[in-house]
Amino acid sequence: MEVEEKQDVEELGQSLEFAKKFFQIHSPQLVGDQIGELLVLKTLELVQSEAVDESHYYFTAVEIFEQINGEGNSEKARRWMKSHDENLAALFVQTSSLNVELANKGLSTLSIQRVEHKGGKANQWRVRTGKERVTSSSRNEAADIRYVVTALHDPMPWAKPFMNAILSPRILITVGVTLLLLVIIPIYTLLGIIDWSSKPVATSVVILGIFAGLMFHRLHELMNKGVTAFPVLWSRKLGRNKLFLSTSSGIEDNPLGMKAVTIEAKCSICGEDLIIDKSREFHGRYIGKCRIAPSEHVFSFDHITKRGKLLR
Numbered sequence: 001m002e003v004e005e006k007q008d009v010e011e012l013g014q015s016l017e018f019a020k021k022f023f024q025i026h027s028p029q030l031v032g033d034q035i036g037e038l039l040v041l042k043t044l045e046l047v048q049s050e051a052v053d054e055s056h057y058y059f060t061a062v063e064i065f066e067q068i069n070g071e072g073n074s075e076k077a078r079r080w081m082k083s084h085d086e087n088l089a090a091l092f093v094q095t096s097s098l099n100v101e102l103a104n105k106g107l108s109t110l111s112i113q114r115v116e117h118k119g120g121k122a123n124q125w126r127v128r129t130g131k132e133r134v135t136s137s138s139r140n141e142a143a144d145i146r147y148v149v150t151a152l153h154d155p156m157p158w159a160k161p162f163m164n165a166i167l168s169p170r171i172l173i174t175v176g177v178t179l180l181l182l183v184i185i186p187i188y189t190l191l192g193i194i195d196w197s198s199k200p201v202a203t204s205v206v207i208l209g210i211f212a213g214l215m216f217h218r219l220h221e222l223m224n225k226g227v228t229a230f231p232v233l234w235s236r237k238l239g240r241n242k243l244f245l246s247t248s249s250g251i252e253d254n255p256l257g258m259k260a261v262t263i264e265a266k267c268s269i270c271g272e273d274l275i276i277d278k279s280r281e282f283h284g285r286y287i288g289k290c291r292i293a294p295s296e297h298v299f300s301f302d303h304i305t306k307r308g309k310l311l312r
């Protein structure tokens, strides 16, 4: 059974960033290469914009033709695209210099996909990461699963600063102390030690304290487990598997960062969706459990390798 693998937008974004630099060095001469560059740049823009998913990464010949030649003529565009198709395909074969350089950098290779529509609808092109070859030589390997980052963010305005933040020791201490104060003051208020002499003020302080407590808990969990749930009210759309993950920021003095992602994965036993959740059985670890067999089809969740092994 051949299943179209979902696009990991994070991996795609990294490869496209590299491809953008590649084209700055190897300026495209052939029209086919110019089309490739355009598709790379346009897709990168979409990946980096908010609340856009992979269904938007498709372009028709007219759209491509218009961008490069400044005019839109569907018949001309179709013929033009056809005459450069071979050239475009050559840019994205596994052995092309772009893909060899991507592979050398440890990034996913890129491939081009042409979607032919029946019934007169125009063909479309898209750039995606090369599909991974799944080897099922051993039973254990067959049970391994892959977690795919399908979206980076759709935050509410106030959540934006946290989407991709660096957690330097100074920021962590400041945030930690502030949150603790915001928790302690309401407790003192409730105990009557602090008197605000105004009911609305006292109530607001207590409500703020509850939110601060919840945030402190999230931050604490992120530090301890490298993953925590994305607060429900921070997201525009409800959805499952919205998480904060710790990352390596790449900066020497401030190695820790955090980012918000939405993740999807399929159960390798029955093919159903996995839900990433905390498990009491595994001592509060975040695990991937099958939507329809949550106590039997259970996988580990490694947010760095994006792999999961069948647990027990």
Ligand SMILES: [Zn+2]
Binding pocket: 267, 268, 269, 270, 271, 272, 290, 291, 292, 293, 297
């Ligand atoms: Zn299952």
